[in-house]
Amino acid sequence: MSASWGSQILRLTEVSKTYATGSLEVAALREVSFTVEAGEYLAIMGPSGSGKSTLMHILGCLDVPTSGVYELAGQDVTGLSEAELAEIRNARIGFVFQQFNLLPTLSAWRNVALPLCYSGTPAAERRERAVAALERVGLGDRIDHRPGELSGGQQQRVAIARALVTDPSLLLADEPTGNLDSASTEDVLRLLDELNDSGRTIALITHEADVAARARRTLRIRDGRLEDLVTSGVGA
Amino acid sequence: MSWSETLRTALEAISARRLRSVLTTLGILIGIAAVMLTVGLGQGAQQTVRDQIGKLGSNLLIVSPGSSTTSGLRGGRGSASTLTTRDATMLSDPSVAPDIAALAPVSTSSQSVVAGTTNWTTQVVGTTPSWFPVRSRTTTDGRFFTSAEESAAAQVAVIGTTTATELFGRRSPVGQTITIDGSAYSVIGVLDSIGSSTTSDEDDTVVIPGTTYAARLTSTGNAASISTLYLKATSQQSLSAAYQEAHAALLVSHGVTAASADFTIASQESLVATATSTDRTLTILLAGIAAISLLVGGIGVMNIMLVSVTERIREIGLRKALGATPRAVRRQFLTEASALGLAGGVLGLALGYAGARLLPSLIDQPVTIEPYVAAGALLISVAIGIGAGVYPATRAARLAPIDALRSE
Structure with a gap:
């Protein structure tokens, strides 16, 4: 990150989001402010309906706040066009979804290479980087397998490789272990730990306390507001 | 992407x-x-x-007599005998129609042709030697009749391949004699085969000199009357000029106006369009x-x-x-x-x-x-x-x- 901006990867300033359903206005987020430093491992916890999905969408530039300012890697992303947001998502954010969201017809490496297709990376380089990312998550021997031929834990690791392949500023994981058995959950969480140890900034959204406990910092959200800041683990 | x-x-x-x-x-x-x-x-x-229509020849204009009105009954196109050999002679003058390269007056009628014990009803065409180049025809056997034969009203005939087969089978027709309406003709040539046009089998025909036709086959007494006049323009480009010249000259010589014209001139293109x-x-x-x-x-x-x-x-x-x-x-x-x-x-x-x-x-x-x-x-x-x-x-x-x- 640029020196002038310090080590902050993202900064939210009084971010609010309201949805209009008919005549009713629902406030999903109310004036949320926090920052994330480079190399942090942050968990965002909250019960369903608390607004954590909305927060995740805004952090991921999938949605824009109704008011407030969201800066990602030094850039104010509020008020950008859809095409500009798409480019930011492509370059800055690596998504890991609960449902894995792999394309069933593509082999593992082509799933991983997908974000590179949208950044205009040459074909040969795409494959090279995809294979390297798969090796990074321990699936170097599964590059030509289709998602249907992989276990749930392996599929999620493919998804993590896809999130890493663009070398994003932020890895954004939305309930990454929600669909996994306990062994695979442990695999995936250990992988996230390793990635964080090697300097990757991670924001993890979960409603499970033992998953959140892996993070160094936990934000609790309830009724669209941040409750308090809890620091756990080694501390940041 | x-x-x-x-x-x-x-x-x-x-x-x-x-x-x-x-x-x-x-x-x-x-x-x-x-x-x-x-x-x-x-x-x-x-x-x-x-x-x-292309088989009729190239750069062709076809002049037909107009309809006649007799006692208030209007006959169909071609029923009037308004086209004569005089029209042909006039249009063949280069000073009248410089864009007409050649022309062929044609009189036709259906006649019974006899060869030995065989008879066959076919289209008999009386014309000039220029018919062959105007209609782009050649002979596969024998020869055309000549101008000398035409002016002498010689009793010679050139026949189509269908007619030849019908009358003589596999024998060579050249040198044989055929009889049309009581007169004997010697066969001097066989036309090349071009197949059927829109109206008729172009290979089923007997071509004789126009003078002979007028003398022996015209019953109406109007020997100068012709049924069709084929005009060949000097080139594709001069086709419309040739049309104008022929149209104007015929109007003048027939003493009629364009509205009451007693003839029609068709080009191959107009025939194609109609057809x-x-x-x-x-x-x-x-x-x-x-x-x-x-x-x-x-x-x-x-x-x-x-x-x-x-x-x-x-x-x-x-x-x-x-x-x-x-x-x-x-x-x-x-x-x-x-x-x-x-x-x-x-x-x-x-x-x-x-x-x-x-x-x-x-x-x-x-x-x-x-x-x-x-x-x-x-x-x-x-x-x-x-x-x-x-x-x-x-x-x-x-x-x-x-x-x-x-x-x-």
Whole structure:
């Protein structure tokens, strides 16, 4: 990150989001402010309906706040066009979804290479980087397998490789272990730990306390507001 | 996203739903093949007529006598004997009609021709030696009659191949004698075979000198009357000039105005146009029906693309989350739709060509598929694919990524 901006990867300033359903206005987020430093491992916890999905969408530039300012890697992303947001998502954010969201017809490496297709990376380089990312998550021997031929834990690791392949500023994981058995959950969480140890900034959204406990910092959200800041683990 | 990657993605999406893609393509396929075959049939029929009229000779104008009005009864075209050998003599003067290279006055009648014990009713033509170059005919056996023979009213005849076969079988007709209306003629040549024109078998004819015809076969007493006057223009470019000259000169010599003209001049082009106008109407009608089937095929593509967008809403959401711009998403679906259209077009083209080979033997009609029709059909199929893809692709491009990701 640029020196002038310090080590902050993202900064939210009084971010609010309201949805209009008919005549009713629902406030999903109310004036949320926090920052994330480079190399942090942050968990965002909250019960369903608390607004954590909305927060995740805004952090991921999938949605824009109704008011407030969201800066990602030094850039104010509020008020950008859809095409500009798409480019930011492509370059800055690596998504890991609960449902894995792999394309069933593509082999593992082509799933991983997908974000590179949208950044205009040459074909040969795409494959090279995809294979390297798969090796990074321990699936170097599964590059030509289709998602249907992989276990749930392996599929999620493919998804993590896809999130890493663009070398994003932020890895954004939305309930990454929600669909996994306990062994695979442990695999995936250990992988996230390793990635964080090697300097990757991670924001993890979960409603499970033992998953959140892996993070160094936990934000609790309830009724669209941040409750308090809890620091756990080694501390940041 | 690069074009090659977009194309690859589109082709993978198409082949992932193989049966559906084939059925979708079928609509376009049938439409394209139908359009090609109807247009091909129409053009084939026109080509046939054009060929037949082309057999009359090249750069030709055909002057026919106008209709006569006798006691208030108007006869049909050609019923008046207003065209005479004098008209022919006048138009052959280069100072009157410089753009007419040659002309041939023709008198025809149906006569019974006897050779030995065989008889055959055929068209007997009385004309001048210039008939052969004007009508672009040659002899395969023997020779034409000469000007000397014409001025001497010699009893010589040149016969067509059909007539020759009917009268003499396999024997060589040259040197044989035939009898027409009680007069004996010696056969001096056999015409080349050109097949049928629009009106008659051009190979079933007996050509004799016009003077002989006037002396021996004219019963009306009007020996100078002719039934048709063929004019050959000096070139394709001078055809309309020749038309003007002949028209003006005939009006003056007959002492009539253009409105009351007692003759008509037709060109080969006008004959083609008249002969094919009915065909053309039918072709347009049939091609219209075929075009509607193409439109229905296009609606099929659009329908399937809409279903595809709805089904792949999560994929669209994922691609958007990973950085696909609305433009990239739109392009992907447009490419997919046009690939479906093009596939239908190519297969339809193949079916069209197959039909063009097969159909003539079934319905005895030639089918001509011009390259530009084939190219046009391909373009149209792609255009239909794109046209059908615009709305579904725009819908996909406008999907909000979170709504798309959220859907199950």
